[in-house]
Amino acid sequence: MTESSAVQFDRVSVRYGQVTALRDFSLDVATGETVALLGPSGSGKSTALKALAGFVRPTSGRVLLAGQDVTGVPPHKRGLGVVVQQYALFPHLTVADNIGFGLRARRMRRAESARRVEEMLELVGMERYGRRYPRELSGGQQQRVAIARALAIRPPVLLLDEPLSALDAQLRADMLDELRQLRDELPDIAILYVTHDQTEALTLAHRIAVMREAELLDLDTAQGLYRQPPSEFTAAFLGGANLLPATVRDANGTVDVGAVTVNAMAPGPLVPGAHVRLAVRPHTIGVRRDGPGLAAVLTGLQWRGANYRLTCLIAGLDEPGGVSVHADVPSVDGLPRVGSPVRVRLPEHGAAVVARAGAASTAGDAGESSPQNLAGVA
Amino acid sequence: MTTAALAVERPARATRVSPLLWALPPLVVLAGFLIYPLVLVGVQSVTNEDGVRTLETWRSVLAAGEFHRAIGNTVLIAGAATAGCIVLGTFFAVVLALVPFPGSGAAARAIDTVLAFPSFLIALSFTFLYGAAGVLQLGDFLYSRWCVILAEITFYTPFVMRPALAALTHLPAERLAVAASLGARPGQVLRRVVLPEIAPAVAAGGALTLLLTLNEFGIVLFIGAKDVITLPMLVHSKGVVTFDYPSACVVAVVEVALSVLLYLLYRRIFRRKGARGADLVP
Amino acid sequence: MLIWSRSARWPIWALFAAVFLVIVAAPLAVLVAAALATEWNDVLPGGFTVAHLGSALTGENQASLLVSLQTAAVAGLAAVAVGTWAALALAAAPRWLRKGADGLLHLPVAIPSVVVGLGLLVAYSRPPLLLNGTRWIVLIAHLVLVLSFSYATVSSALTRIDDSYAQVAASLGARPALVLWRVRLPMLLPAMSAAAALAVALSMGEVGATIMVYPPDWRTLPVTVFTLTDRGRTFDAAAATLILLGATLVALLILGRVSRGRTTTGVSP
Structure with a gap:
């Protein structure tokens, strides 16, 4: 999986001073695939996403997009779609201008950009809201706009950082359904989905990468991890x-x-x-x-x-x-x-x-970190 | 992704140098218009009118009685005004936040507006209020230190009230209710729940007030009491009334040393504790 | 909330009202009354006239008012520009530089305004730059004195704005310059207009440094008010002060209108 991978982390480490936020992280995501980075807070999953988006620079290792090394490339030249936790919709711009932001940055012609914005509003079911300001929208609507804004630039990779964490429980379930539908409508996009919620990961992801203490612990299909947990x-x-x-x-x-x-x-x-x-x-x-x-x-x-x-x-x-x-x-x-x-x-x-011990019995509990093979498995 | 391939590695170096370059212009402005003049003030204080380096000016200024009186007045006025502001600002904040009445919002805004006024306005109105020919006909009160102190209290109370009020809005009403339900009388609630909560904010506001009252000039100038000479007044009179630059510079150096010392102390204590609200931003 | 019985609140309110009257209300009321008084030798003014206000708006006083307005506008604008620049540049700077420069930028608060004026006199009465006797020295003094406040206002607003706005903008393909122009500055606009308002208010009332450095042809209104008081023309001084307050208020209202007209920003939660 080298040439065909949309995203490739190659032994990426990120250190802030003394703190290691991500250690030796390797992961491939294929086009059309959704991978969830699942882990408790501080497990390094958001750092991995930021390293991919270019918001933090890896201390060592490489990040590749479609086989090309982009480790030193600034975010605005990577062309990824990013949705962050609190959405970061620009408060001074209308919904339409928010969605069109990336198009304008690319100097797309006005008419074409307007058409694309319409298309995106339709995709997320917000046709009538183009002239509103973000603060006039509900949390769920804001999230849809954030996704539309990220998708408007037709990115090959979509990064979602805890997109449902700002919503209340009922809305979260509805939006999870919508995200699942959206995922099925976008067969050409690789999606990296960061979450601490197992339900979101199980619902959306083809594969789940379980993170713990700045490291990738387990990686398998959702079903595989659930049925036969490796650790x-x-x-x-x-x-x-x-x-x-x-x-x-x-x-x-x-x-x-x-x-x-x-x-x-x-x-x-x-x-x-x-x-x-x-x-x-x-x-x-x-x-x-x-x-x-x-x-x-x-x-x-x-x-x-x-x-x-x-x-x-x-x-x-x-x-x-x-x-x-x-x-x-x-x-x-x-x-x-x-x-x-x-x-x-x-x-x-x-x-x-x-198969492996080296972990606490409850989620989020920090046990000893090195996973070891149990004597029981030959 | 084709664009991505074009620009590997190069931006990384650019981002390392440019933050320093970008920070330069505002610092140049500050260096040229504040630091360089202050350094020259220091140099001037040890240079006599013929351009010879000497400590003679320092000796004569420090020995003069008016300098001692000015230091005494400055410290006394600043200390007393600050104490008054702390008492009054806390009282205003507690009443406005915890014993509100119809119109307390307007009262708070009225006190706040004083911040936008020039300080000499207070002094000017005091000449009518407390002057020999004014409303209260208090004779010589206008030209006493106490009048200056009262004027400074009037002007600087918002500097304490504002952070105290901000701290009180963070105090959950439930905590007072719980304290009362546990049998604490209002006085006890005030002493044991409210005051400890707002103490850091009041202290920060008080420290800032002390700094500003040490430097206050407009009020003293406008009241124009001949006996109430403070350090800033001395700088003014030596600088532009008698044009004795070296002496003015000596007084200025002493004053800056005093203020900067206090300022560093203030930053050290309150930045670390993160006592917000007492920031410069009203 | 603190005092639960209504009857116990009355004495507190009475005390508050008394102190408020003496400390806050009386000085303002007296100033307004004095500005309109013909004479004041008793408890109340002897009669009322608008003559003082009239004289405050003509001749030298009017010229001073214009000088004050121009000084406040130029110094305020420059202070907001430099302060915003400093806040933005330092946010990206390394930690040691940020801490040091932050302390330096707050320093003018601690320096007495009279000393700022004296310093400018000493430094710019000699080569290489002779500014003493020109209006520039007044403008510079005002800029230095209000810079701290505008920097503090903008930089504290900047720390409240999440990094993710700029990050998302960059991820959408915006170059740093575009991020600055289309995202960071618009989001800072409310803080910048607040900083401008503060700068204008402070500059309009500045005396300490101005009285040290002003040339005869660039006398601000507060200095004129002082000369009036010094000559015993206190009613004219009161009227000029009232005009000064009015002008400041109008300037602040216009600034508020401008910032509200340009953007309806409330940073979304």
């Missing part, structure tokens, strides 16, 4: 998986969690007898008063409308103090009371053995 950090950050200590029973992925045996997905052949971590999604866990399963105590119960989130403390499992797991169960009656003993049932399938 504990990704397992927890993407979908909030529970991580349970397990012992490998055979190379195909059969593992023991305490007294329970589970057929899990494995990234490769496993070493029998090795200690590994099992990623189990909350919605796949069942909690019953009795019957088979791991013995536990219900320590928390939260009603969340569509379901309940239960917190259960499983005793034993070779961990002092036990292991706490989250389970999302449907709102049915007959729930056990907090403090009462329960049985935690792990899913027959769908759990995944995590």
Whole structure:
């Protein structure tokens, strides 16, 4: 993927004085592909985007666009479409002038530029708003204008930096739908989408790059990362998986969690007898008063409308103090009371053995940074 | 992307040099019109009328009684006026923000407008208010230090009130309500919740006021009291009344040293704490 | 909010009203009354006349008013230009230069205006540049004295404007010059007009430096007011001061109108 890549990061590092904001970052994005840079704040994802846009200069490494080195090229000669967090719509210009800004900077003829602006307004469904000023628009409308402004120059690459973070929850869901549609209407554009929200990444991205502490941690398709998280950090950050200590029973992925045996997905052949971590999604866990399963105590119960989130403390499992797991169960009656003993049932399938440790069990928690191979994976 | 290929590497060097060049013109203006004159003032203070380097002027100026009186007056007036401004500015801010009344907004604006006035206006109206032939017929009060102090308090109170008022608008009303609900009487709330909150802003405003009152000239000039000589007045009278440049320069150097010292202290304390509102920008 | 019972607020309001009257209202009211008074030897003026105002608008006084207006306009414009230039240039400068130059640009606040005037006298009464005796020395003095304020106003507005505006403009293909002209300056325009207003107000009322340096043919209104007071013509002085205030107010209103007409900027949240 060299000549065909729309975007290529080649071992890019960015340092501000003593602080390393991005370390040895390499990533290719193909034309027509959407890649999400997903990570908690301070993970380096925005820095990567800024290095690509030319807003910061890499301390080392190269940035390539369509195979050409643009590392030292100023932003105004890169021709990328950029949408930033707070949109940065120019307050003194109308919507139409905002969208036409890049065209005017390119000295496009007035008539042609007006036509292009109309086209863009139509694309984002803002035909009637051309003469308004940004402050007269709602947050969602401002975002549409920002996207139209970025697309007006017909960029080969579109960079979106947390474009939904300024919106409230309901609007965010609607705009996510719109962005998804827009993505499908733009088959010739490579999109780099920076976000800390796993739902946005899973909805929009073909591939997700999980960032942590200035480094690229995992890179795979959205489904791949979700089903078979390569690291504990990704397992927890993407979908909030529970991580349970397990012992490998055979190379195909059969593992023991305490007294329970589970057929899990494995990234490769496993070493029998090795200690590994099992990623189990909350919605796949069942909690019953009795019957088979791991013995536990219900320590928390939260009603969340569509379901309940239960917190259960499983005793034993070779961990002092036990292991706490989250389970999302449907709102049915007959729930056990907090403090009462329960049985935690792990899913027959769908759990995944995590290949690498070196990560905290919760998202955003800064654990030790170097990912290492577990002894369990051959 | 074809355009991108044309300009690799070159702009990087340009951006490293040009910020320095761009910053040069305004600094040249400042250097030519402020720094260079100040340096010459320093040089002039150690040069006598025949162009000979000597400390004679310093010796005679520093020994003169009028210089001592001027320093005493300057410091006393500035100190007293600043104290008055702090008390009054805090009082005005607290009343306007926390015990508002219909028209308090207009009152705040009226106090603010004083900032746009020349300071001598206050002195001029004082001649009618407190002069021997004026409204209150207070005899010699007009020509006393106290009158100068009162005039400076009138003029500089907004410099304290404004940052204090700004700090009070950041104080959430809930905090006062909570304090009251916990049983604190208004006096206690004022002392233990309100004043600590606005103290940095008041201090910053007060420091700026002290600096400005040390340098105040218009009020003293217009009131025209013969006994109330301050350092700026001395610079003026030696400079353009008796045309004794070397002596005027000596006084000016002393004054600049005093002010700049205070100014550096002010910047050091308040820039670091980031006490906004007390910035120069009204 | 602080005092919860209505009855307890009255004494505080009464105290406020009393202090406000003495400190703020009385000086202004007295000045207006004096400008219109025929004589004032009692508690109240003896009678009213517009003669003082009339004389303040004719002859030498009128000339002084024009001098003041021109000085304020030129010095204010120059100060806003230099201040804005400095704010923009220093925002991009390395840290050491920014800190040092920022301190230097604020320095005129700390220097007594009389000393600024004395310095200009000493420096420009000799070669290489002889400005003493010309109107330029007055203009320069005013520029130096208001520069700090206009620089501070613009640079504090600049720090409130997010970098991303300029970055996005650049990403859309705008060269630095175009970014400056089409994005940064328009967004700074409200601050620049505020800076101009402040500069004009300060310049119109300046005495300290002006009285040190003014040549006979370039006497500003405040200096004229002082000469009037010095000669005992206090009613004329009051009237001239009132005219000065009025002119300042009109200038500020025009400036406000200009900035509001040119842009309806409110930096979006």
